[in-house]
Amino acid sequence: MTKYKAMIGLEMHCEISKTNTKVFSPAQNSYSKKSNIFINPIDMAFPGTLPVVNINAVKKALTMSIILGCQKPEYLYFERKNYYYPDLPKGYQITQETKPAPIGIYGSLKYECDGKELTARINNIHLEEDSASLDHFADVSVIDYNRAGVPLLEVVTEPDFRTSKEAIAFLETMRSIYQYADISEADAKKGQIRCDVNVSIMDSTLDEKNPQNWGTKVEIKNVNSFSDVASVIDYEIARQTELKETGQYDEMEQQTRRWDSVSNTTKFMRGKVDAIDYKYFIEPNIPKFKISDKLIDEVKSSIPLLANERKNKYISEYGLKPEDAKILVKEKNISDYFENVIKEGLEPSKIVNWITTIILGSINKLEISIDEFFITPSILAEVIKMIESGKINKNQAKNALYEAVETGKNPLEIIKEKGLEQISDDSFLIDLVTKVLDEHPSEVDDYNHKGLSNKANFLLGQIMKASQGKANPATTMEILKSELDKRK
């Protein structure tokens, strides 16, 4: 790709999963493998039903609009996008077109790719409703309306990416924001993220700021995972480059394609002449809604720290190493886990290594999310506290945690069962020391009167043995020395 450069734009759809109800109906907004359990007559477009806007979905959308630095409209409108498809019960989707303005226009997002900071311009962000989901079998298709009416945010970028790597870095930053701002779980496995990808190529020598130099836009619809987004982009760049090289590029019309994950190729869907006319018009059942300064202030003040801000806090306030901080904030639930351990009353610096090594290693091995991990922040905090108070040593803690992951047992139980807890009880240790000293008078004499200081280590060893290794070595040594003194 030195001869050509790619102009890549994204339309990222992300479900808002963090509202109790759907965007226009009071049905529960939840994901379930069980079909048709979160439904209301509105979601199925029974005659006479009317949409009622969920203000919390509007607030979440406004949150994203603010984070992306978009201009907000004075009034919120919704529009109908009319088309027939079996997953669209009303025969139209309630969405927002760019006229009148959607929840946000003309913003930007800084993101990092290969250690460089890049900026992607946001054309607009709009709030809409998701469609039902379809499952196709050999001779029938079934419709699940759980998803119908789930709030959906669509972010449309300018063609500001040049490589699949940049596009993925952008998408990952977006996902992190969705999670940190408590807008969405942004879980691709639950179908919460879907992308449309635009790719065109142009001669590297030409000025990309002039749209006249741009190539022919190819849109690839419904790409459902980040890895597919990367494959789609790489495939399209290669395909379009091939067309250029063979002199066929100029014949290629503007078109819509889809990703075929079986053949790992994009397939032609329709050309420009067959583009659907969605016959947009303002949804008459939803009166225009004033976005007041008060509402914007309320939303602004409710935006929590995002990944980057948490990272900076970890470095400057907690004194963590930048690389550790970066690992911790990559996923919000890991960062939350870390903060929850801190809340148990521990120093951040004493926690970080446990998480970046054993905890993350274990959840990766188990292929689960940290939220599902049975070693909860409070259990980990207990284990670390035992080290801090000298009850067990680091190696014992490590072994107990590894065994816990192996067996699924609570590490605290393992520590108890194995008697790993060290004895730091003074009176018990004094008795033990006295007993051992009584049994070894010549060694006591060697130490006290012949200056053979290494005998102290021998005596400590005998005491440890007598305690079956449970005596805390440091405490025991202190007591031993004072008891030896008494026998001088």
Next chain:
Amino acid sequence: MYMNKCIKELHEDLKNGKITSKELISESLKKASSLQKECNAFVKILNDAKETEITDNLLSGIPYGIKDNLSTENILTTGSSNTLKDYVPFFTATCVEKLKNCGAVPIAKTVLDEFGMGGTGTTGHTGTVLNPWDKTRICAGSSAGSACSVAAGVYPYALGSDTGDSIRKPAAYCGIVGYKPTYGMISRYGLFPFASSLDHVGVLTRSVEDAAIVVDAMKGRDNKDMTSWDSANIHLYDSLHKEFTGKLCYIKEICDINTYENPTEELKAHLENFNNAIEKIKKEGIEIEEVSIDKNILMAIKSTYDVISSAEATSNMSNLTGIIFGPRAEGDNYIDMMKNYRTQNFSPLIKRRFIIGSYSLQAENKDKYFFGAQKARRLIVDTWNDLLKIYSAVILPVGSGPAKKIEALNEKQSKEMRMIEEHLIVGNFGGFPSITIPDGFINDLPVALNITGPCYKDEEVLNIAAKVESIFPYKNQIRKADQND
């Protein structure tokens, strides 16, 4: 015979034990069944209607009719369309629910033009509704069955919906009262939509007082309809007899016979009757002035309406695919299934409107037609609002005469005739409160006038209507055939 009485009288009789709710229901059902044979007013008569407890609520125990585009739980609701000919909803329209809470008793689901998209009462899937005064004539529509049954004394009131003039015109042709309150005063939840920005729920009665009582019971903010608003401080019935000091106006371009080339005898008689009515009202001390407005504004009403209502309708009725409800059609794939269902079940008239709507929303036509119509709508509403700044209400004749002959429906009307036929649509464009009351007879057939006021001034509009009504002898009238029962 009781069902020719007004609501208040019926309530007193029920309270005094002169009659029971059960007896009223039985009389109402009997009348419904005989009217069905005669005029075909009902999609379904609810023969298992049960009496309710008589409370202090004026509507308790009293029968009424429901237009069949209002969703009723466990009761067939068809929209008078083959697309929903067996549809039994599992939720009830808010307005019906409110009447149920008053103890009102639904007796029948009444015929309409398919989904309210017609003005004749001849396009419902169960056939034409005949005018109870003269069975060779239409009732007008779309609330044809509701108008017919109230005029024939089946019950004192029936619910209607009004997108262009669907309550107010059939009321005129059936010699009764038709009232559509300000947009959003009554929730539309459960009303099968035709054109959402124009749709209103309202009522057909035989007196202004009854209209006030029924709308008082149905109105109010509904969390299920974002366009509904809080009208708790509006009391229609209590405000009926307040003093009125404002003045009215009528529009010269509509009311002057010289506007029309070759006017029909009926139009001449109708306008003469209207002008006499104006004189009578003036004599009672209400000031009425003639105003003149741009004729182009009046001429634009119908085409503006056709574009907006058809565009919204084509979208509103896209849910009718036969996939989730309605008789699912055969087909090799979902597109054929939808196509077959819609092709087989919609009447040609509706398909025509879908095409107009779709055409005017197409990218290449949208500016000219759809946005053009929106602009025209605003201009028309502004014109009326200008009048309503000076006058309390606009008073105008309804239609170009009495109900038309069924066989004359296809006769072409002149452009000018549109002005008098279609001005009621302005009430829907602006969401204005608008009421039709009888003002006379032409060839033994009732004709009416309409009073339309500014938004939210429903109390005053009904107050004026009650005063005008009291000048004429048509309050609580039922059709002649039933008067001597």
